[in-house]
Structures are given as structure tokens and as C-alpha cells.
Amino acid sequence: xxxxxxxxxxxxxxxxxxxxxxDQWTPEEISAHVQYMNDFAARLEKTGEFVDGxxxxxxGTWVRYDGEGRPPVTDGPFAxxxxxxxxxxxxxxxxxxxxVELAGELSAAPGAGGKPIHEWLELRPFYGVSPxxxx
Amino acid sequence: xxEVLLRSLTPSVLAVLVRRxxxxxxxxxxxxxxxxEAVRVWPADPPRDPKGWLVTxxxxxxxxxxxxDAARRRRQDLVEEEPAPxxxxxxxxxxxxxxxxxxxxxxxxxAVALTLRAVGGLTTRQIAQAYLVPEATMAQRISRAKxxxxxVRFDQPGDVATVLRVxxxxxxxGYSGDVDLAAEAIRLTRxxxxxxxxxxxxxxxxxxxxxHARRAARTAPDGSLVPLAEQDRGRWDxxxxxxxxxxxxxxxxxxxxxxxxxxxxxxxxHADAPTAEETDWVQIVEWYDELTRLxxxxxxxLNRAVAVxxxxxxxxxxxxxxxxxxxxxxxxxxxxxxxxxxxxxTTAARLYTEAAQKAPNxxxxxxxxxxxxxxxxxxxxx
Numbered sequence: 037x038x039x040x041x042x043x044x045x046x047x048x049x050x051x052x053x054x055x056x057x058x059d060q061w062t063p064e065e066i067s068a069h070v071q072y073m074n075d076f077a078a079r080l081e082k083t084g085e086f087v088d089g090x091x092x093x094x095x096g097t098w099v100r101y102d103g104e105g106r107p108p109v110t111d112g113p114f115a116x117x118x119x120x121x122x123x124x125x126x127x128x129x130x131x132x133x134x135x136v137e138l139a140g141e142l143s144a145a146p147g148a149g150g151k152p153i154h155e156w157l158e159l160r161p162f163y164g165v166s167p168x169x170x171x
Numbered sequence: 172x173x174e175v176l177l178r179s180l181t182p183s184v185l186a187v188l189v190r191r192x193x194x195x196x197x198x199x200x201x202x203x204x205x206x207x208e209a210v211r212v213w214p215a216d217p218p219r220d221p222k223g224w225l226v227t228x229x230x231x232x233x234x235x236x237x238x239x240d241a242a243r244r245r246r247q248d249l250v251e252e253e254p255a256p257x258x259x260x261x262x263x264x265x266x267x268x269x270x271x272x273x274x275x276x277x278x279x280x281x282a283v284a285l286t287l288r289a290v291g292g293l294t295t296r297q298i299a300q301a302y303l304v305p306e307a308t309m310a311q312r313i314s315r316a317k318x319x320x321x322x323v324r325f326d327q328p329g330d331v332a333t334v335l336r337v338x339x340x341x342x343x344x345g346y347s348g349d350v351d352l353a354a355e356a357i358r359l360t361r362x363x364x365x366x367x368x369x370x371x372x373x374x375x376x377x378x379x380x381x382x383h384a385r386r387a388a389r390t391a392p393d394g395s396l397v398p399l400a401e402q403d404r405g406r407w408d409x410x411x412x413x414x415x416x417x418x419x420x421x422x423x424x425x426x427x428x429x430x431x432x433x434x435x436x437x438x439x440x441h442a443d444a445p446t447a448e449e450t451d452w453v454q455i456v457e458w459y460d461e462l463t464r465l466x467x468x469x470x471x472x473l474n475r476a477v478a479v480x481x482x483x484x485x486x487x488x489x490x491x492x493x494x495x496x497x498x499x500x501x502x503x504x505x506x507x508x509x510x511x512x513x514x515x516x517t518t519a520a521r522l523y524t525e526a527a528q529k530a531p532n533x534x535x536x537x538x539x540x541x542x543x544x545x546x547x548x549x550x551x552x553x
Binding site: 037039081082083084085086087088128129130163164165166167 | 279280281284302304305307309311315340344390396530531533535536
């Protein structure tokens, strides 16, 4: 009964073991990869551990307040080396160990050659609600 | 329509159906159908015996469902028998339902969900909201739990300790959604206490009442935490405290001490102090010694270190703390507090900052950050 965010990174994460860019996979390998993740999400729905999952577009913009009456500043249309999040999944599980187990399972999604990509995923706990008792 | 009455009747009606041989999931569906019918019919035509009415209607719904199911599968005469005669005392039924919903084969979150659904009579949506998960997820969790316990023989005696753990989990979940889980846990524990004379059930009920009595004083209007020593004791609910103490004393008198009674004794000593300074820390340390003996839990030892710090001074508290694993939740926060009381503000500020980063929820993080900021500005100021 603790929520965790599973983050997939486009960039910024350590390189996966099976490090072949997706555009060099075969179409079947891509299908198998997507299927794996869909199956993973469907399985978590059945176990009652699924909360949310979304994919994010690769383009992101940094935005900053630039003072009264001015439009916000953005970092422009140029490519940046920012750490981009590819997508997330939120799970609600009984323990940290279970969260790590599921993240490991998701990291085993197949890539080039049908082999697991061993992708690094970031696992972060949500802040819980305040418990009734703190003293 | 009295929703509270309906909810309080739900578990015993469900228990009657299951005892008559209905499969748990089917019985649950039938009870839900009967509740819907009650909402429709009762306002115009209230029954004299609401529970009897619900049992009759639910059993008929169950038979209808079982018959049509049987017909669909071309298996006739599956369920043609009349209800088994002679209802057993409702109290026993309810107790068995608690045991079933907290069955050891369930994960904690499943046991909690099933208990709230089957014993508490909450809707799946209400439970989902309380735990901040989608309704579909909670529905799956509950139906999975039902499947898990569907093969469990209902006449096996359960483990009361497991039931109490589940109820305490519900109580401690805090408040979110439109259902007050703490109040719900108290309601269910009261019901359990009425059905069981186990002193630990009384111990848990006393503990919940004593904690609940201080609830209003525990947070400021802006939602920030108010530590025990700074709470406005005028806002504590003295009626709840008196009730909790009474239940605890009766339980302790039976001389079968358990961890919930010991925890309730500590809560009672806090509730009993007119001011923070007058808290009987020496007795609290003694109760923590009992608790350590009963549970050998590191969290209890951590709390004991705080109590030792109050009873024998911060140095003694730090010595007790030094024996514990530093990775325990709130270990850093306790260390920060004891160092502050010992006058080592530099260490205290650093540890409060560190503790804030490890806090399990935002209210605690903000509280600890404020503590660090308070000390830092005090040091800067002079």
C-alpha cells in the first residue's frame, strides 16, 4: 500500500545492456516490445496494483516566469541535452521489494534480437498521506 | 434511509449467507442486490426487522442467481434446498467474517480492501477514493481477494491478531477521500469488540479511541503538523479519552497483556497529562519496556529512545538511540530532536534537514524543514 512511480527515460539514464536504438530493431521486435509492456500493465490491473501509465512525447520545453506583464521565458526551439522522460507508470504495491520486482520485470522488455534490453528504470516512492498517529 | 444502519447490518447478513453454504463472492453480490432493494423499498415501507428482511431478500437473490446460473449451464437442481434451519448467533457469524476478510493468504492491501467492502459495507468507489487508486484497480483487488478466500472453509477459527492488524492498518491510513477511515476502523473494531471478549480487541479499541481523541489538535488549520508537546489540550476529546481509558482498564484487569493494550497504556498516559511537562515519562518508559518484550520491534525501540530522552535526559536518549539501526524510519528525526534538546544546534539543524529528505509524507517533510529553518535562524540571529 505504497505508491511508486516507474520512470522510463529517453536520455539521462545509464545505458541499457542491450543498447540498440529502437529504429534499428525489426518491426516484429518493436511489436514484441510494445506487447510486453501492454501485457505488463494488463497484469498489474488484474492484481489490483495499477494506478496510471502514460507515454510522453520526446519534445519538452523549459518554462520560467519572466516578471510582471511579460510572457514566460522558454528555452527556445533548439535541442537541449535535458533529461527527457519517455513515460511513466504508477503502481500501488504492498512493499518496496514488490516495487523493485515489478520494475525489474518491466526492464526486461524485449529489444533487438528479442533479448531483454535491461533498460534502467527510475523507481521513486510517492509521498504517502499523513498517518493518523505521529506521536 | 439510514446508511449507517444498512452498513452495520451488512456483515452479519453476509455471514448468514456464507454459513448457509453460499460462495463468498456470490453471497456478496446477493447482499449488494438486497441493499439496493432496501434503498428502493424501505422509505415507503420500513421493515419491522431490518436484518431479517435483508437476510430473506439476500438469500432469495442468491437462490435466483444460483438457479439462473445453473439453468444457463444446463445443470438443473443445483440449488433447490431450502435455507438451513436455525440461525446461529449473529455474533459468531460476524466474527467469522472478520477472520475470513483478514485471512493470512491475503496480502495486507487485499485484506484491508476486502474488510472494508465485506465487513464495512463501503462501496468499491469509496474504498478506491480513500486509497487514491482507480476504481477499476480496487475492483480487481477486491475480486482477487474474494477468489483467494473462496476456497477457505468458513468454520475454521481465525487468528484474531491478523484481524487486529488489518483494522489498525485501516485506522492508520489517515484521511483522504470522502470516507473517514479512522472512524470506519473504530466502528468496525467496536463491532468486533462486541462479538469477541479477547482483551487485545479491547486494547486496540482503546488505542484507537485514545489516538482519535487527540485528532483535532494534531494539525493546524493550514494542515501542518502540531507536535504532541505543542498541542492545545483543550481540543482533545475528553469523552473519547474517558471511554478509551475505561475500556483499557477493564482489559488490563484481565491480566492477558498484549501489544495493543501496552500501546493504549502509553497513549492513555499522554492523554492523562494536563500539560506536556507533567507527562509521566518514567511510566511511559516502563510500558515501552513491556512493548519491547512483547514485540521486539525496532520501531518500538526507537519510540522508547524518545521516552528515555524525556525521562532521563537527551544524553540517555541518544545512548539508547545509538544501539539502533540508523536506517529505521524517523531515526534521523529522533536524533535531530535529541541533539537539539542537548543543545547541539549545529548537529540538530543538519539532522532535521536530512530527516526532511527522508520523510514519508509532505506534512512531515514540511514540519522537519521548518524545524531546521527555525534552528538555523536562531543560530544566525545570535
